[in-house]
Amino acid sequence: MGIPAFYRWLVNKYPLSVVEVVQEAPNVVNGVQLPIDTSRPNPNGVEFDNLYLDMNGIVHPCFHPEDQPAPETYEEVFKSVFKYIDHLFSMVRPRKLLFLAIDGVAPRAKMNQQRARRFRAAKDAADAAVEIENEVNSRTGLEPENEGNKKNKLDSNVITPGTEFMAALSSALKYYIHLKLNGDPGWRDIKVILSDANVPGEGEHKVASYIRSQRNRPGFDPNTRHCLYGLDADLIMLALATHEIHFSILREDVRIVPKINRTVKFGKNFKSNVDGKKNSEKEASNDITTKRFQFLNIWVLREYLSHDLRIPDAVIKINMEQLIDDFVFICLFVGNDFLPHIPSLEINEGAIDLLMEVYCKEFNTMGGYLTESFKVNLERMEHFLKIIGSYEVAIFKKRCQVQKERDILFQAISKSKGIHKTSGSIKLFRTATSDCENSGISIDNVRLGEEGWKERYYAEKVAAKIEDDQDKVKRHMVKKYVEGICWVMHYYYEGVCSWQWFYPCHYAPFASDFFDFKHLKMNFKLGVPFKPFEQLMGVLPAASAHALPQFYRHLMTDSSSSIADFYPPDFEIDLNGKRFSWQAVCKLPFIEESRLLAEIKIVEHTLNEEEKLRNSWTLEMLFIHTSHPLSSKIFSLIRRKRLHPKLAKAKVKKRIDPSISGGMNGFMYISDKTIYSEEIYSPIEDLETIINNQTIYVYFKGPPVDVHEPKPPEGVIFPSKTIFKRDMQQCRRILWHETTISQSYLFSRRPVANSISGNNLLKASRHLVSKSLLERKKTINEGVGQERRDHNNKILGKRKRGVGKKHKNHRRGKRRT
Structure with a gap:
């Protein structure tokens, strides 16, 4: 799921689209660090109008940081979030709007992915707790933590709409916004919108919806400079889909790899490493101010794409905007948050280059563009996928060849019995053999690329054994996948077209199986989103039932519950040909919506008032300082409400x-709830009460969304050209399955924690192959083709004839010159 490795591919492919962010260092006076004055000009030489924050990309790193101790309380998380926003704001310095977008209830198509992630997080947490407890007991002799301390550990699954944590986060952010608008000169003139977890929709899509609703409206500046912060690659697709230029x-x-130095907690106030040394101060290696950031400039990426x-x-006139939309469309096949990717299309195997190559070559034959805004031309899509499918056998054979060479290397390292040290406060020692096993040399029963691979795939993955059954299953999967592609395009360009639709399979069909679907009719019913507690019941495992009200928990944890089968204590994890566990498919049962909602309806009356608020939908909140021109309009509305008794409690x-x-x-929207108060109390114990408050807020709703026009707004001024022919030389498309295998590719996969990977793997392999030329030749050549053996023999022959010495002398001569 998602678009793994897309950003790294893009940075390597189109390097000039990315620039380093200039970060201003705060001044220190008498040992006291002064806040950065964000009202001053931006040090990056550009003034942004609007800054949008995908808050889940901030909350998650603050909740479970990678390289420092995890926070012990929600208050610690909130303080980290405040600091994170401060730093992002100081880099961008928006002059008109700050939009804080938290994930609300998601469409059902996304909930399946959320369910898999949360079940997997609970399983990993349980496994890690057992592993650490055993390790600590065996090495230190300390007693395991008591049950009370275990319960105090924070569960990251509470970062889901409807939980007490998300309600507390909203309250904390309201206070933070008041604090900044009252005291920070850089915030004084801007508007702030908070779209919290009670506003339905994913954070990044709420941002995209806001942008679409504003463009081409009266007063809209076509040269508005947008900046969107977030970690998901689909933000790039959404930015392209807006057709806003200054984005x-x-x-x-992504090139910076943080040093891992975790601390394990043994109690509330005691931290220790293997040696038993106390460490009362938390490490600061994950400090947001030490990170390096980049701007990906969409207008430069558009230039690259216009060349590429x-x-x-x-045969027809080329429209750059439709090319952009088609690029967004073809990238859906390598991954998105709603559909599994096509098995033959992996980004690190050059899938996007293949898709672009086929698109350009087949454009005329297809008869033109694949899309028109969100509408997909199914006949052209069928032709496009048919050509992609013709490459599948070659791709799978190349993948098998790479896997064989990698397995040979891992097995050779295992035989060397090398021992290495992993990072951590606890020093864990594992043999290379166990690392090879943990890093996923798995049994592959499908054996893609070998004769009968397609039949084995459907028999193994979807239990379709007979040929007739397989044909029926394939047709169903193709139909639903095509529906899904059309659903995603509509979601990217217009918004949700169905809250209830989802892809009902764990796997995708092959590209070569996409045929005879051009006459399908897409009929999506909009429906309504789940309520927050309904989504929680749909995505949380029983281990996280504490995040729900009492009677809801019983539905998840009681074995006699009629929906207990939705919450299996264990489930199959399929590596599906991948090397690492984080890439695995979690084969969970799909939620039956009618059964779930029927059971929830029975207990809904047990909710108290606070729980009813958490389980409701609401509007976004708009905050401004009283000096803002809008404030006079708001105060006049407040006076009007007070003077008319009938309006006192009306909205x-x-x-x-x-x-x-x-x-x-x-x-x-102004309701009977307080929108202005002279004092604002902090929900965080040790933060100050705001006295003489000068900030007001109202509820906000954007204008009705018209049909999105996928083209730049009228009056936009395009930036001067950045990309020229010389910059496109490195963008030449090379089809991965046609290239030879290099050693660097064997180590190019994402590393997994506590395994031989990256530099450790290279060191281990160098140690192995340095014993002698003959041993190296024997090890590397085992199981590899005759062509590779001939190449190595040629190299050895040259060394015997003294070519190496001659080359060495030649280099010496060059240095003298």
């Missing part, structure tokens, strides 16, 4: 005037 994605530099998607001898709606709102359109 940048802010994210961490050139259509030779095009007053007022259209926002874009001439005084900085070009923003939409509606303000």
